[in-house]
Amino acid sequence: MYRDNTCGALRASDINSAVTLSGWVHKVRDKGFVVWVDLRDRYGLTQLVFDQDRTSSELLDKAKVLGRESVIRIKGEIIERASKNPNIPTGDIEVLVKELEILNDSLLPPFTIEDDTDGGEDIRMKYRYLDIRRNPVKDNLIFRHKVTMEVRKHLSDKGFIEVETPYLIKSTPEGARDFVVPSRMNEGQFYALPQSPQTFKQLLMVGGMDKYFQIVKCFRDEDLRADRQPEFTQIDCEMAFVEQEDILNAFEGLTKHLLKEIKGIDVEDFPRITYDEAMKRFGNDKPDVRFGMEFGELNAVAQHKDFNVFNSAELVVGIAVPGGASYTRKEIDKLIDWVKRPQVGAKGMVYVKCNEDGTYKSSVDKFYDQEDLAKWAEATNAKAGDLICVLSGTINETRAQLSALRMELAERLGLRKPDEFAPLWVIDFPLLELDEETGTYHAMHHPFTSPKPGQLELLETEPGKVKANAYDLVLNGNEIGGGSIRIHDKEIQATMFKHLGFTPEEAKAQFGFLMDAFQYGAPPHGGIAFGLDRLVAILGGQETIRDFIAFPKNNSGRDVMIDAPATIDEEQLKELHLKLDI
Ligand code: ASP
Numbered sequence: 001m002y003r004d005n006t007c008g009a010l011r012a013s014d015i016n017s018a019v020t021l022s023g024w025v026h027k028v029r030d031k032g033f034v035v036w037v038d039l040r041d042r043y044g045l046t047q048l049v050f051d052q053d054r055t056s057s058e059l060l061d062k063a064k065v066l067g068r069e070s071v072i073r074i075k076g077e078i079i080e081r082a083s084k085n086p087n088i089p090t091g092d093i094e095v096l097v098k099e100l101e102i103l104n105d106s107l108l109p110p111f112t113i114e115d116d117t118d119g120g121e122d123i124r125m126k127y128r129y130l131d132i133r134r135n136p137v138k139d140n141l142i143f144r145h146k147v148t149m150e151v152r153k154h155l156s157d158k159g160f161i162e163v164e165t166p167y168l169i170k171s172t173p174e175g176a177r178d179f180v181v182p183s184r185m186n187e188g189q190f191y192a193l194p195q196s197p198q199t200f201k202q203l204l205m206v207g208g209m210d211k212y213f214q215i216v217k218c219f220r221d222e223d224l225r226a227d228r229q230p231e232f233t234q235i236d237c238e239m240a241f242v243e244q245e246d247i248l249n250a251f252e253g254l255t256k257h258l259l260k261e262i263k264g265i266d267v268e269d270f271p272r273i274t275y276d277e278a279m280k281r282f283g284n285d286k287p288d289v290r291f292g293m294e295f296g297e298l299n300a301v302a303q304h305k306d307f308n309v310f311n312s313a314e315l316v317v318g319i320a321v322p323g324g325a326s327y328t329r330k331e332i333d334k335l336i337d338w339v340k341r342p343q344v345g346a347k348g349m350v351y352v353k354c355n356e357d358g359t360y361k362s363s364v365d366k367f368y369d370q371e372d373l374a375k376w377a378e379a380t381n382a383k384a385g386d387l388i389c390v391l392s393g394t395i396n397e398t399r400a401q402l403s404a405l406r407m408e409l410a411e412r413l414g415l416r417k418p419d420e421f422a423p424l425w426v427i428d429f430p431l432l433e434l435d436e437e438t439g440t441y442h443a444m445h446h447p448f449t450s451p452k453p454g455q456l457e458l459l460e461t462e463p464g465k466v467k468a469n470a471y472d473l474v475l476n477g478n479e480i481g482g483g484s485i486r487i488h489d490k491e492i493q494a495t496m497f498k499h500l501g502f503t504p505e506e507a508k509a510q511f512g513f514l515m516d517a518f519q520y521g522a523p524p525h526g527g528i529a530f531g532l533d534r535l536v537a538i539l540g541g542q543e544t545i546r547d548f549i550a551f552p553k554n555n556s557g558r559d560v561m562i563d564a565p566a567t568i569d570e571e572q573l574k575e576l577h578l579k580l581d582i
Helices: 057-064 120-124 135-157 198-206 244-263 275-282 327-342 370-381 393-413 490-499 505-515 532-539 570-575
Strands: 018-030 034-041 044-051 072-080 093-104 180-182 190-192 211-219 232-242 272-274 315-321 349-353 361-362 389-394 423-427 432-434 441-443 470-475 476-484 523-529
Touching: 018 057, 018 093, 018 244, 034 057, 044 057, 044 072, 044 120, 135 211, 135 523, 135 532, 190 523, 198 211, 198 232, 198 244, 198 432, 198 505, 198 523, 211 490, 232 244, 232 532, 244 423, 244 476, 244 532, 272 275, 275 393, 275 423, 315 370, 315 393, 315 523, 349 370, 361 370, 370 389, 389 393, 393 570, 476 532, 490 505
Parallel strands: 044 093, 272 423
Antiparallel strands: 018 034, 018 072, 034 044, 072 093, 180 190, 211 232, 232 523, 315 389, 349 361, 349 389, 423 470, 432 441, 470 476, 476 523
């Protein structure tokens, strides 16, 4: 027997019992005549004591040379500690060791296995199995497990069935590139790894599995932006015989269940705002609504004077920064530099200080009087003591820039509190999105999303105006889920493909199986998918998803521990009928 208890289990009530423990040597403190060893496993730390009087000098000598991270088994007696450690649950006791066996030695780890380690990100990734021994990583993985168990429990209680769908499939367009897998048995042909199980879950609806979910890996070959993983996990869900309202209610229920079970908080019914409203009020389709600083559009009150920058702009818009009137000139200049950084891209920033005495002082006093500025303050909801920051330009760019500034300032002002949760639904997304570079439209969600009733005709005339039965669930400024009511009619799906630039032949080659299935009694259906990694990170009060994935890839999509991707040998290439030309 390796152990009859874990290193986190023993308490004062166990004193005088015998115990067998196994674990890793966390720390050795050698006082000459007595040696203390902290023994660690997933459950905690237990202090072991060796001394020549109470045990044997032979055992003491063995303990003195124990290396950090060696794996040992001990037998001993649980005794009361002379100096108790109130910081750990086993702090009242120690184990007087009678037998010690070294199960395996360890090389000296390249970083300390402590909560605050001396190891940098790269080295910790290379030795991730050591990193996982550290509490912060270990606890995150346990936390993730808890969340997924709650997801499974809730959905299963509500009648959802978890069904696995294949990984070796054909392209499922979710807007990224596919990872492909060459087929040895079918020369010159490739599987694509799923960007999502989208088409399969729709086929399951045709198959009558009217409530489906799956906790599933998805693969997207995208240029890696910070904190994106090429493979990630979704809670993928689909229901048949539902309208948008049914889906929103079902998954609001899941989210509330998680907030309650995991965080112990009850939240009110989630607010719903349209995409258009989100863009107008927050410049963003995933607004963080834990704080105000809502946009105030100023065209009407700023475009009547000789200030050409504003007069020539499509949009003039501002936010009121709480307490910002006290910023020094230097601080404001820094803020202006911040919005002018290429990542944000504003050309400049106009500001107004709302003084405590009710007067205003702006960077454009030459053009605007106190009465004008009072109107700006009204439009941006600015109070005495606030600073109004105003940007201008084209609608889309200006909104994106001011939204970036809003989030940055909220961060600096400590308004993005990790223990506060403000979920909301954003609904009525546009069906199509214009690709500014090519001038063509593509599906904003995916090509299987249905337009709102009665809007199909608009596709011919004003495609950009068509709204979809599509929705996102937003939590604290992050999109944690997104979905739609699907098209379930073959003709409408064919029309949709046509508008997305597929010839009938291309549509048939790529999605013929789905359109065929629609001819055999496809029920009305819709669904949603949550990004599990991000959801877990946010519930865990952190923003980095990598910290909640056991073996993540780095920012260049590499697994530096196993060193992947890697080349394959000639023989394997030949078998796969591949020739490299590099
Ligand atoms: N397949 C979609 C996605 O991955 C989610 C959905 O529409 O259910 O974003």
